[in-house]
Amino acid sequence: MKRFDVVFLTEAREFLLGLDEKSRDKIIFNIDKAKIRTDSDLLKKLRGEIWEFRTLFNKTHFRIFTFWDETDYQETLVIASHGHIKKTGKAPEKEIEKAKQIRLKYFELRSRNNNGNKK
Numbered sequence: 001m002k003r004f005d006v007v008f009l010t011e012a013r014e015f016l017l018g019l020d021e022k023s024r025d026k027i028i029f030n031i032d033k034a035k036i037r038t039d040s041d042l043l044k045k046l047r048g049e050i051w052e053f054r055t056l057f058n059k060t061h062f063r064i065f066t067f068w069d070e071t072d073y074q075e076t077l078v079i080a081s082h083g084h085i086k087k088t089g090k091a092p093e094k095e096i097e098k099a100k101q102i103r104l105k106y107f108e109l110r111s112r113n114n115n116g117n118k119k
Helices: 010-015 021-036 093-117
Strands: 003-009 043-047 050-055 060-070 079-088
Touching: 003 010, 003 021, 010 021, 010 060, 010 079, 021 050, 021 060, 050 093, 060 093, 079 093
Parallel strands: 003 079
Antiparallel strands: 043 050, 050 060, 060 079
């Protein structure tokens, strides 16, 4: 049974489209696996509200930064903000900060759009 759906924001989509087909397919395969089973090798909490989808393929560590949107009680969403090829042991602080900023902007726009729909 699927635990959540994934929405890819523009930067995450562009990151995936910029990869070779086999790498992209492996990342999508791992994301689909993470939807149905809890596994910190696939989806790991980094800090605060920021998580990452993790894929190791051909000795390359791919990361898709994410956050949860549980504001709709019908459906839980994981929002993929952007991607990164990991070159160091820890997730770079600037990438985590970027994900935090994208999250804030996402919820601000979502709130503004929902308030506009209630008129």
